[in-house]
Amino acid sequence: MTSGRNPAVTLALSVLSLLLGLAATGCLHTMEAIDPRSLPTPSALGQRLQQHVSILASPELAGRQPGSPGNRQAAHYIEEQFRAVGLQPLPSLGGYRQAISSTIGDNVLGVIPPTAGTAARWIVIGAHYDHLGYPFLGADDNASSVAILIETARHMTSPSGHGILFVAFNSEESPYFGKAVMGSQFLFHHLPAEIGRAETLHAVVIMDLMGGVQWTPVKDAIFAAGAEKSPLLYQRVKQAVAPSLTVFPVGMHLVEEIPEIGHKAFSDYDVFRNHGLPFLFLSAGRTPRYHTAGDVASTLHYDRMAATVEWLRNVTALIDQDQAPYGFHADRVEWADEVASFRELVNRAVQDETRIPGTSRWSLHKLRQDAEWLRDAGRSEPTPQNRDRLERISIRVQCLMADYSGCFTL
Numbered sequence: 001m002t003s004g005r006n007p008a009v010t011l012a013l014s015v016l017s018l019l020l021g022l023a024a025t026g027c028l029h030t031m032e033a034i035d036p037r038s039l040p041t042p043s044a045l046g047q048r049l050q051q052h053v054s055i056l057a058s059p060e061l062a063g064r065q066p067g068s069p070g071n072r073q074a075a076h077y078i079e080e081q082f083r084a085v086g087l088q089p090l091p092s093l094g095g096y097r098q099a100i101s102s103t104i105g106d107n108v109l110g111v112i113p114p115t116a117g118t119a120a121r122w123i124v125i126g127a128h129y130d131h132l133g134y135p136f137l138g139a140d141d142n143a144s145s146v147a148i149l150i151e152t153a154r155h156m157t158s159p160s161g162h163g164i165l166f167v168a169f170n171s172e173e174s175p176y177f178g179k180a181v182m183g184s185q186f187l188f189h190h191l192p193a194e195i196g197r198a199e200t201l202h203a204v205v206i207m208d209l210m211g212g213v214q215w216t217p218v219k220d221a222i223f224a225a226g227a228e229k230s231p232l233l234y235q236r237v238k239q240a241v242a243p244s245l246t247v248f249p250v251g252m253h254l255v256e257e258i259p260e261i262g263h264k265a266f267s268d269y270d271v272f273r274n275h276g277l278p279f280l281f282l283s284a285g286r287t288p289r290y291h292t293a294g295d296v297a298s299t300l301h302y303d304r305m306a307a308t309v310e311w312l313r314n315v316t317a318l319i320d321q322d323q324a325p326y327g328f329h330a331d332r333v334e335w336a337d338e339v340a341s342f343r344e345l346v347n348r349a350v351q352d353e354t355r356i357p358g359t360s361r362w363s364l365h366k367l368r369q370d371a372e373w374l375r376d377a378g379r380s381e382p383t384p385q386n387r388d389r390l391e392r393i394s395i396r397v398q399c400l401m402a403d404y405s406g407c408f409t410l
Contacts, residue, residue, distance in 0.1 A: 033288075033357040034213050036299045045151060045309060046302035052081070052147035052213070054297045056129065057139035061393030065133030066104045074129050075106050075391035078146060078168045082110035085154040087166055092193040100186050105130075105170050107183045109192070112156060114163035122163045122195055123319055124204040125149060125312070128172035128183060128268055135293040141173070144284075151309045152316075155298075157322040162202055164196065171267050177266075180192055184268035188275065195408045203233055203319050203326060204279040206269040209301030210308060212287035215356050215401055217348040220304050221246040222284050222311075225255040226269060228334040230326035236318040237280060241309035245304065248341040251333045253387065254394035255281065263391075278326040280315075282308070288403035332385075339378035342393055346371045349397065356400040363400060363407045370396065 042050055055061075055077060061070035080094045081082070087110025089096045097106040108129070114120050127145030131138030146168055153166050169183030176182045180189070184206075191198065213219055224247050227234040237249065256263050265273075269281045284304070287293040348354040350367050359367070370393045380386055399407035 002403070016158075016173075019159065020073065027281070027320045030376050031355055031357055032214055034216060034219060036213055039213070039301060040203035042302035044304055045306040048298065049151055049305045049309075050149040050300075050302045052150055053143045053300060054225050055141050056143035056146060057137040057295075057297045059134075060344075060399055061137075063133040063136045063138055064129060066130050066173075066176065068133060070134075071105050071130055071352075075108050075168070075170070078129060078150070078382070079152045080106045082108065082153065082166065085150060087111060087153050088113060089380055090192045090194050091162040098187065098190070098192070100170055100181055100183060104176070104181055107170055107187055108168040109187075110153065110166045111194075112153075112158050112164040112166075113139040114230070115158065115160055119236070120163060120194070120196070120297055121161070121200050121202045122165050123165060123183065123202055123316060124165045124272075125207075125316070125333065126165075126167035126169055126184065126211075126268055127207040128182070130173055132291065136291065137293070137296055139183060139295050139297045140209050140287065141290060141295055142208055142210075143297075144209070144305060145207035148207060148210055148305055148308055148312065150173070152305075152312050153311050155309060156316065159317070161323055162320050164316065172268055178270070182271075183266075185271045198277065200278050201272070203230075203324075204269065204272045204277055205270075205282065205312070205316070206267055206279065207282045209283045209286060212284050212289065213299070214287040214403075217303065217354050218246075218248075218285065218401075220307070222282055222304075223246055223248045223250050223255065223279060224282055225250050225252045225272065226279045226281040228252070228337075229328050229330060229384060231329075231332075232322060233278045233326045233337045234325075234334060235302060235317060235320065236322070238312055240315035240318055242307050242314060245307035247310050247311065248345070249337045250341050250394070251338050251347070252281070253333065254338060254342075254391055255283070270347065271332055276328040276330070278328055282312075283353075286398060286402040291404060294334040324357070333382050335382040335386075336378040338390060339374060341375040342390065342397065343371075343378070345397055346374055346393065349400070356397075358403050359400055361408075363396070366396060 023294045062073045064074045129146045171183045227237045
């Protein structure tokens with residue numbers, strides 16, 4: 001008996017079945033995912049970072065959902081830490097809080113004022129402190145970044161030319177993202193009187209997901225995006241160094257290619273970028289614990305976070321040296337550097353000893369094709385076709401690092 005099915009459809013289904021079988025084959029040798037318990041005991045700074053995360057991501061704060069008691073407790077803790085490290089409140093706010101609404105809660109702000117007698121221009125360093133609510137405790141997302149925010153403020157000396165505004169944003173997570181009550185949106189549209197207009201914001205640094213660790217080749221690395229829109233800011237990012245920390249420059253068009261979602265903004269940089277302000281977005285990337293109950297304090301890499309504090313202090317000092325506006329070019333990319341970053345990552349991902357945990361046979365096949373293309377891509381032009389190819393490579397690498405299914409299809 002024949003099925004009567006179109007032969008072309010039958011062939012397509014057979015090929016799809018074969019690809020799915022190859023993708024699911026688990027016979028490849030890959031690296032083991034990093035067990036955070038195997039990392040050395042954190043340094044003194046790492047231990048302070050760990051303490052902040054352990055409190056913010058504790059069961060007692062129940063995931064810091066906006067409007068919840070745990071969210072209010074987190075805001076109080078951050079406020080007390082800002083006070084303890086010497087940040088000043090803004091007089092126009094009457095303290096460290098900027099109220100968003102009675103049902104959502106507050107942003108928490110603290111400043112190092114600009115030097116007396118200078119025109120008030122500001123560098124903003126920010127990270128959101130809210131999360132999804134219990135049982136999602138949000139250690140990496142985003143207690144890790146808030147801990148770095150606090151310790152960077154502790155280690156910062158007063159700048160010579162700019163004030164520094166440290167902001168712990170509330171209400172970044174869904175359902176608030178992109179809405180008027182999103183903490184970063186609210187701040188931008190309700191800038192305190194001491195800051196005034198958006199034009200006084202010299203540069204904005206946003207952090208998200210700064211503590212996760214999964215794949216050994218990026219254990220001591222973070223990713224820096226967005227500065228490519230402002231050439232001199234990008235130069236400062238490239239100049240800044242910190243011992244034991246690698247900073248991979250990647251373009252925003254690559255970072256915003258999100259596994260299983262597509263091209264989408266996903267953090268507090270969005271409102272600043274949309275209004276043409278120079279910005280830098282920092283992240284260590286997603287791990288399989290992203291937005292799960294497994295995102296707990298014991299899974300983070302605190303010494304890399306400590307190195308990030310040093311790097312962030314250094315890059316802020318470099319930014320402070322620049323008085324002229326940076327400018328902003330929305331479509332600008334640093335193509336050769338983007339290719340170089342992913343060439344290094346993919347070349348490690350195709351090696352037997354350093355494959356991303358969970359890489360399937362078909363994903364490895366695709367990565368090998370990627371590696372071949374990346375070999376000479378830096379000498380090509382960032383045409384729409386080439387940009388699309390690099391975006392697909394970016395989402396494949398992100399997908400594998402976060403252990404999403406279907407990475408081979410990208």
